[in-house]
Amino acid sequence: EVEECVKEWEDLVADYKRLEVVSKEYATKLEEVGELQAACLKEINHQKYRMSVIVSAMKRLEKKGVTKDDRIANLEKEIMKRKAILHEIKATLPKQNSLYLRIILGNVNVSILNKNDKFKYKDEYEKFKLILSAIAFVFAVANLYIDFRPLQLILLFLLVWYYCTLTIRESILKVNGSRIKGWWRLHHFISTVVAGVLLIWPQNEPWNIFRHTFMWFIAYISVVQYMQFRYQSGVLYRLKALGARHNMDITIEGFHSWMWRGLSYLLPFLFGGYIFQLYIAYTLYSLSYHPDATWQISYLAALFLTLHCFNMYTILQTLRKKLQG
């Protein structure tokens, strides 16, 4: 029977040759891929630089009053197209992490090189938000009915963790080419701070007055989050189906009208949320004159006011761009 073992092993040695070949080829190709990435990046930067020179030359011509002829118009169109293509190629190259990700994760590469995987990642992000909003909803409603400190603390800890996680995931999305606005990421960062400050608000009279309002707010934005989910995943799947490119989403007719329908359904609830934030800021401001008031109250009032203002500003900006677009 020892012979049999030896025989088996010898068979396996033959198979191992196969693995050796494959793994050697893999190592070589992996290195080549790295070199090609560097080469691509170099060529892209070259193209970008040369194009910027041409564009500024054209601007100078325009200033001098040279009339735009067909050649210029054509050139402008070509440059537009080329820029879109360069963008597409760049999306398949690994990118450096942002400072925030470098601090949290360190210098690990989180680039997603494949379009399909990018789509999946975004989809998963939306589902993550949905699930956690559902959990937050349940806790918020429970807190409306039950006055039990640990239950409040669980919700607040959950919110700290949730918003913090969102900022990480959104930074990863950003690295992978999402056009998510800086404010939404900052919004989630501020929300982490808000939840953290709520956590250390001592259980005094003002908290007992305020906490119902806050639980209502969490319940409300959880519902809004569900609507946002419907809208965002609608957008996502439609764009995927259309195979749409970055700069060209907006020109697709059917998509455009679908988007506006989705938005007109969503926007009233979003504005409702922002009014709610303003209301909370006002409530907290009033509470800050309460004899038992602690510093948390005025801080939170300021934070909620900030959220309200920037949310309003950003959403109006977004709408303006979409209307022009």
Place this chain on the structure above:
Amino acid sequence: EVEECVKEWEDLVADYKRLEVVSKEYATKLEEVGELQAACLKEINHQKYRMSVIVSAMKRLEKKGVTKDDRIANLEKEIMKRKAILHEIKATLPKQNSLYLRIILGNVNVSILNKNDKFKYKDEYEKFKLILSAIAFVFAVANLYIDFRPLQLILLFLLVWYYCTLTIRESILKVNGSRIKGWWRLHHFISTVVAGVLLIWPQNEPWNIFRHTFMWFIAYISVVQYMQFRYQSGVLYRLKALGARHNMDITIEGFHSWMWRGLSYLLPFLFGGYIFQLYIAYTLYSLSYHPDATWQISYLAALFLTLHCFNMYTILQTLRKKLQG
């Protein structure tokens, strides 16, 4: 001058051909790399499976009382070597994220395929810990001299964030093949909870009694962290210089003696830290009988006791293994 622009553009179009070629080659190679990864993994699993069959056959032979001859001894050695090689190859393949990382980051690939980059990542992780320990040290000492609530809160928030970040980074290390023990990762998770509970401990008499002890503890473990850093980065650089392989570190003579020298310097301080944890658990237990005591106190006592016990157990385990070598 319009001609010049057009001329420039045409030059650029020629350059663009180059980019087109490179990017096409890149896309193909990238896909091939993916296929080769799958092929490698399949072959590795095949090897592992067949080897396990041979190993169990050999065990059966041993049980039957067949005497170990040269062929068997040789086979065993070959299998050991093969396992080490398979491990090496596997380290160059991307790995699935752990559940924890999937929840925090989502399904983004954090594998580091290159040995040098792995080294750099670990090195950076150690430096990150060092820097944050230094910051924690400064705050802890400041809190010993100044009784200012915001300063305490800043330190506690910093600790929550720091330990939480550590668990993320350590999970990434784990995915990339580090043999870091589950307990150290869990330790940092529990530390996050400890810092979170400290955060919501109301500012009452027991806190005022306890906080000095806690600040001393943070200052102490920051110093220990500095020693750990010296030890760990010593290990890291030595192993890198030796080009040591996973399963063979321990057999390198010079390394072995260096490691023990480092450990004998570090261990007293580590044990000091664990005794400190026990002392804190005891202090908190006594405080839990204070008339103003809140639930946080007994919870924290239990957590510190847990930390003490498992730290002791794990470190003794580690030493035993190292002694057996």
